Amino acid sequence: VATRTHGRALNPDGLDLEKALAIMEFGHSLDELSPSAAPLDSLELIRASGADVMFENTPVNYNDGQPAISYIETALKNNMQAITANKGTVVHGYSYLQALAAEHGVKFFFESTVMDGVPIFSSFRQLPVMGLTSIWGILNATTNLVLSRLEAGDSFDEAVRYSQEIGIAETDPSGDIDGWDAAVKVAALITVLMDHPFTPDMVERTGIRSITPEMIAKAKAEGKRYKLVAHAWKEGEKIKARVSPELVSSNSILYNINGTTTIVQFESDVLGKLSFIEEDLGPRTTAYGLLADFVNAVRE
Numbered sequence: 204v205a206t207r208t209h210g211r212a213l214n215p216d217g218l219d220l221e222k223a224l225a226i227m228e229f230g231h232s233l234d235e236l237s238p239s240a241a242p243l244d245s246l247e248l249i250r251a252s253g254a255d256v257m258f259e260n261t262p263v264n265y266n267d268g269q270p271a272i273s274y275i276e277t278a279l280k281n282n283m284q285a286i287t288a289n290k291g292t293v294v295h296g297y298s299y300l301q302a303l304a305a306e307h308g309v310k311f312f313f314e315s316t317v318m319d320g321v322p323i324f325s326s327f328r329q330l331p332v333m334g335l336t337s338i339w340g341i342l343n344a345t346t347n348l349v350l351s352r353l354e355a356g357d358s359f360d361e362a363v364r365y366s367q368e369i370g371i372a373e374t375d376p377s378g379d380i381d382g383w384d385a386a387v388k389v390a391a392l393i394t395v396l397m398d399h400p401f402t403p404d405m406v407e408r409t410g411i412r413s414i415t416p417e418m419i420a421k422a423k424a425e426g427k428r429y430k431l432v433a434h435a436w437k438e439g440e441k442i443k444a445r446v447s448p449e450l451v452s453s454n455s456i457l458y459n460i461n462g463t464t465t466i467v468q469f470e471s472d473v474l475g476k477l478s479f480i481e482e483d484l485g486p487r488t489t490a491y492g493l494l495a496d497f498v499n500a501v502r503e
């Protein structure tokens with residue numbers, strides 16, 4: 204285990220998980236778990252671990268996916284399965300890491316990057332020769348919750364604070380509020396499922412900062428709701444993508460996707476419209492996606 208400020212632990216005989224959790228709870232250092240000092244450099248620690256699998260979960264870097272990409276590259280080059288929930292690795296490193304994994308006979312899996320444990324990427328691996336024409340939905344739970352709380356009467360700051368209190372929003376929620384999280388997720392879906400490299404800066408992006416309580420009240424009076432909608436579509440040979448607040452009426456499927464619930468809808472040449480809806484998400488569902496990836500990687 205390597206962290207930035209909570210120490211690092213390396214033991215070829217395995218780590219005591221209960222003890223590791225207790226160390227974290229009491230704010231001590233994971234260094235205590237190592238029989239001898241673990242390498243300070245994370246790449247060196249990965250190489251020295253002799254592990255069969257690496258779970259990579261550092262914070263997302265929207266600009267270049269680092270240092271996560273180099274961690275995964277090192278794991279794959281050392282014949283480890285590499286599993287991540289980090290979206291930056293997909294939008295900035297997918298084809299390279301995928302080819303590297305194939306060369307070393309292991310897997311690079313990333314199910315939890317979009318909608319946590321919902322089996323999007325693993326389902327599509329079972330759906331060959333299908334052409335996607337569009338992707339559409341509400342991919343970010345924090346902004347959906349904030350919009351629902353605004354409708355219930357909270358101020359913007361109260362709604363964000365509530366999202367942080369229940370563990371959905373980050374301490375710095377700007378990645379969610381300004382639409383970056385939805386943009387990186389739609390870019391990951393395009394990159395993998397439409398087989399077209401796409402980075403978050405290619406997504407036309409507007410967040411929800413400009414939505415005022417007055418706008419919410421007016422929409423409510425008209426029987427409508429604001430939603431932060433992510434959309435990707437084909438225009439000839441090109442793929443375009445946008446994340447922006449949209450006013451939806453009660454006949455839209457999005458109208459009843461509220462609070463922390465999220466949805467994605469895929470339109471394809473053979474299956475028409477196919478949707479996934481996720482309720483009650485959280486770290487546990489993300490952890491499940493990582494575990495499922497691991498089991499699937501080993502099983503395959």
Ligand SMILES: NC(=O)c1ccc[n+]([C@@H]2O[C@H](COP(=O)([O-])OP(=O)(O)OC[C@H]3O[C@@H](n4cnc5c(N)ncnc54)[C@H](OP(=O)(O)O)[C@@H]3O)[C@@H](O)[C@H]2O)c1
Pocket residue numbers: 205206207208209210245260261262263270288289290315316319485486489
């Ligand atoms: N939380 C979720 O439900 C969720 C859902 C889907 C995807 N994800 C993705 O999963 C990843 C982790 O999310 P999180 O919420 O667990 O983030 P987090 O709470 O910020 O944890 C990140 C961890 O990475 C460590 N770290 C940071 N920089 C590092 C570095 N350079 N080398 C080694 N370790 C480093 C941190 O160490 P310290 O503890 O010392 O700071 C911390 O332990 C992110 O990419 C996120 O987008 C999370």
